[in-house]
Amino acid sequence: MRAIRCLDYGPIDDLVLDEIASPEVRPGTVKVRVRAAGVNYVDTLIVQGGYQVRTPTPFTPGWECVGDILEVADDVARDAPQLAPGTRVLVASGEGAYADETIAPAHAVTPVPDGISDGVAATFVQSYMTAVFALRHRARAERGQSMLVIGAGGGVGLAAVDVGVMMGLRVFAAASSEEKRQLALDRGAEAAFDVRDDDIKAAVRELMAQEGKTGVDLVYDPVGGEQAETWLRSLGDNGQFLVIGFVGGIPSLPLNHVLLRNRQVTGVEWGSWVGKHRAENDALLVEVMQLIAAGTLRPVEPTEYPLERTVDALRDLAERRAAGKLVVVP
Ligand SMILES: NC(=O)c1ccc[n+]([C@@H]2O[C@H](COP(=O)([O-])OP(=O)(O)OC[C@H]3O[C@@H](n4cnc5c(N)ncnc54)[C@H](OP(=O)(O)O)[C@@H]3O)[C@@H](O)[C@H]2O)c1
Structure with missing residues (x-):
């Protein structure tokens, strides 16, 4: 073979x-x-x-x-x-x-x-299971919260957009090309920003100010790199930065910006959780497949x-x- x-x-x-x-x-x-x-x-x-x-x-x-x-x-x-x-x-x-x-x-x-x-x-397995695990188990995200997804036109990011929208979150997407941004918008993102050009921190803060908030509730970051600090600073009071991956490099985040506004930085490692919660993960996998088969979750072809x-x-x-x-x- x-x-x-x-x-x-x-x-x-x-x-x-x-x-x-x-x-x-x-x-x-x-x-x-x-x-x-x-x-x-x-x-x-x-x-x-x-x-x-x-x-x-x-x-x-x-x-x-x-x-x-x-x-x-x-x-x-x-x-x-x-x-x-x-x-x-x-x-x-x-x-x-x-x-x-x-x-x-x-x-x-x-x-x-x-x-x-x-x-x-x-x-779908790696990208969607990571998103469900991150948003449900780690972030304990709630309907009505807002989330900024980085790398939102890539596999892991796009799944987070889809799962976030299903959970009733307001989702904002950041991606480098028109095609990637359109994929995120098609999955229900409310706005999609150009990660190379737009002042995304200012834009999401302005959007959140309209509902009396100081920034977004969640950042979902599979990219890392130098821009991670900007995403951390996009978080409002009690905001949570979900550390997902480092395709752009491992960032160093200034802890003063974690202290400010009572923010949190939360690690997400779906793989190690699976090793210790196999039965729970199996049930989650079946649930996710049912949601896909029913058209509630819509992974891209x-x-x-x-x-x-x-x-x-x-x-x-x-x-x-x-x-x-x-x-x-x-
Ligand atoms: N924590 C966990 O449990 C878990 C589970 C699964 C995967 N992951 C991690 O999630 C990350 C994303 O995986 P993926 O399969 O979704 O990858 P992917 O499909 O390639 O998406 C990654 C996105 O990163 C962005 N990016 C920014 N800088 C980049 C660079 N220098 N090189 C390549 N891409 C860059 C790209 O978006 P733009 O061009 O739009 O910026 C790209 O679409 C990986 O680090 C993976 O290990 C973590």
Whole structure:
């Protein structure tokens, strides 16, 4: 079978398309024929050895995918009858998705209901589960609150816009291109600002002043970098800065601006929470899939790349050209 291989940690361009033996089913695992694999920023970190967890090389990257079950281990057939061969499932195992076939622990494999396309099923888990976890569990966001989403036309940001709107928040989006801003507006953002040009802090403060507030209630920041301080200062009284990711670099935030107005900075690490709350996460995943199937949540249909162009997909994401989500199709 064909697979994208990371032979050694290094630049995305070092990834190779190779022919390797189909992985063998071991106890507790499921083998899946991949229909589509989601492209996430974290994949670019993993192949460069820049992620918290380092997968031993050589390996096949690809954090999540959708496909059909080919084979299951005997213990899986006995303990998880819903994972029968032929079932369309999503796989969120953290590796192995950029290939014709992949193998994953049964706990990372979930049947996908009808009404969710392959493209959406392959791309929503990381972005939407992070958004629901962040807004419900970490921020304890409430209807009527306001939220500024940074990188709002990227995977994680766009999901936060969608989930925020569903929860009844007033959502403001910041993104670098017209196409990305339009995606956020289409998902219900009230206003979308140009992250490169607009004075977003002044604009959101002015909007919030109309309801007697000193700034926004929440900032959702998957980007970080030098602008993070400006976003912190966009928060009003008791405002909360959600630390989601650092595609633009790890910022240093001045604590005096956390003290002012009684602000809070809240870390969000969905992955480590999943490890300790597997049953709760499984229930949340089913709930999110139901909301998508019902059309209440509306993940964007991804742009497709063939497997042999996986590097181009990862490069487009890393170089800020991707609007919405990207998917690799074997
Ligand atoms: N905390 C958690 O539990 C959790 C879970 C999942 C993912 N994450 C993190 O969330 C972050 C976003 O992931 P993603 O898959 O949504 O990525 P993405 O689709 O590429 O979106 C990231 C956005 O960042 C913006 N950006 C600003 N500076 C950039 C730069 N120098 N290079 C690339 N993009 C830049 C881009 O928006 P503009 O061009 O509009 O500025 C881009 O759309 C990653 O750091 C990931 O590790 C965190």
